[in-house]
Amino acid sequence: MKLIKDDLIKAFSLYEEKALMHRRFKHADILPLLENVRSSGRLSITEIGKSTENRSICRLQYGQGPIKILLWSQMHGDEPTATMALFDLFNFFGGEDDGFDAFRNEIASKLTLYFIPMLNPDGTERFQRRTAMDVDMNRDARATATVEGALLKEQAMLLKPDFAFNLHNQNNYYNIPGTNTPVTISLLAPAYDYARSINETRADAMRVIVGINKILQEFVPNAVAKYDDEHTPRGFGDNFQKWGASTILIESGAYVGDPEKMMVRKCNFVALLKSFEEIARQSFVSYSLVDYEAIPFNDEKLHDVLLRNLTIEQNGAQIVVDIAIRQNEKTIGSDYCVAGVVEDIGDLQDFYGYQDLDVSGLKFIPAKKYDNILLIDQLDHNLIQNLLRKGITTVHIRDGEAAGKLHQFPINIVSSESFLSEGLPKLGSMANFFIGTDENIRYAIVNGYVLDLTVANQDLHYKNSVY
The missing domain is CATH 3.40.630.10 (Zn peptidases)
Incomplete structure (x- = not known):
């Protein structure tokens, strides 16, 4: 045969x-x-x-x-x-x-x-x-x-x-x-x-x-x-x-x-x-x-996320750039979590993303941290969606023993006063920010994952850790 x-x-x-x-x-x-x-x-x-x-x-x-x-x-x-x-x-x-x-x-x-x-x-x-x-x-x-x-x-x-x-x-x-x-x-x-x-x-x-x-x-x-x-x-x-x-x-x-x-x-x-x-x-x-x-050689132009034509405002000036994000794996015991970081900024027309979004007309919005301290048991889908719509990517939980534990929530959880957003995107910085207009937030970028806040019940698989 x-x-x-x-x-x-x-x-x-x-x-x-x-x-x-x-x-x-x-x-x-x-x-x-x-x-x-x-x-x-x-x-x-x-x-x-x-x-x-x-x-x-x-x-x-x-x-x-x-x-x-x-x-x-x-x-x-x-x-x-x-x-x-x-x-x-x-x-x-x-x-x-x-x-x-x-x-x-x-x-x-x-x-x-x-x-x-x-x-x-x-x-x-x-x-x-x-x-x-x-x-x-x-x-x-x-x-x-x-x-x-x-x-x-x-x-x-x-x-x-x-x-x-x-x-x-x-x-x-x-x-x-x-x-x-x-x-x-x-x-x-x-x-x-x-x-x-x-x-x-x-x-x-x-x-x-x-x-x-x-x-x-x-x-x-x-x-x-x-x-x-x-x-x-x-x-x-x-x-x-x-x-x-x-x-x-x-x-x-x-x-x-x-x-x-x-x-x-x-x-x-x-x-x-x-x-x-x-x-x-x-x-x-x-x-x-x-x-x-005739078999082509590898090229290396893929990223996990590529955001095209994002407007960023600083000191009264505006620039339009592409932003590439990598979801790097970090070993946690026998498992792993993702650490989403900004991999590149600029003209990335010749590059691609597994998730590739043209956000023309939308602007960068810095992320915020929730003011109140929560118990991890208080976190649920509805609360997290409401926080994201308010521009919040990070919540502080009271249970300090949770540090290093894995979770699948589409939000950053910290067990200290840490804040995982770093203002304007910089090379190597954690990818935590929002994209939208002055009136509405359209996308949440949380630890390198993209959430379309206009879509309910997104089938996403998160690999996050409590910091």
Whole structure:
């Protein structure tokens, strides 16, 4: 059988790992899943070492074929999307009697797949990019100063893979050039030298990428790009390419309305399963490098919010500017809140927003703080709507123990005398203000979220914290 779109949809729906539906899972969350994989008997599991903080790092194997493929995920601890997809694949390879048995047998006979999920479990614990030693492991291929980086290089030398898949996440602000479409997946055959030379090893990686792009266009049309191909001599992808493994970088990006990356995870599953088929059958060799070069490079012109043509008055003068807002994530325990900040001010005609508003004819209105001290139990939708319509973005609650706790109210809550608005918008300042006329407020900007005060019962998902 040749996998087509319907097959891949069916496979994903059958084997999506339901225990991983939120992206801030930890090492402890995957341990029982690994035991489930082990019990299926279809994949073998070997502990190849421990992290700096003594968390296990495992390698899984499927198949006994002559072509060896090594895949690793989450070498950056805050890049979990591919790890979820790998567990979906483990479930798939552990399945049977679903119409895919012949495909599995073919893969097992032609390929040996080696997987290292969650290569940086200490970083994952903190939801941070770097290891416990604050080293970027993806810049440690040359020095191998980290325990985890040394383990990966050891596996490269031991297994000598024919193909390697380096699985990452990129930020949400990459777009397809000239459009407001976020890049859902970006791909790259990393360069092994500064000249960006193309030998047969790198060319094969490019051809596999052409195949990946073909299938992904059926799932996310015009949302695939190439990652920057500047040579990084200390990077693992560049060195795997140099060591003779045709290396494919997959960067999980963004998809509108998908904060937990479930659609992006599905794209990973599709891309990897289709790649295994193409490599097993050697069908990728027929693809042209011209088609690889035709994939556009990432652009980076997206913001969470872009307010266009906002009038700002100061000292009797008026200016009209665009304002870009980023909703940065801040880790709170095992969860997170958003810190909405002003990212840019000025002429932003060539930029885009996930939420893109032309506010021509409306002006900036500074935010105020509510004079009375409240109990958090007094806050409800009606009170908050009334406060927002009066130009208030911040309320002070009496319960000091609430500091740092998460909430989903569309208003700033402080447990001290703090005030979270800073007058006129400035770069890096918190995005708390209003937009309207002298008579009426139209929009409330609260911690970087936009609320249209003329619309009732807006379906918005806030991630705020008590300050």
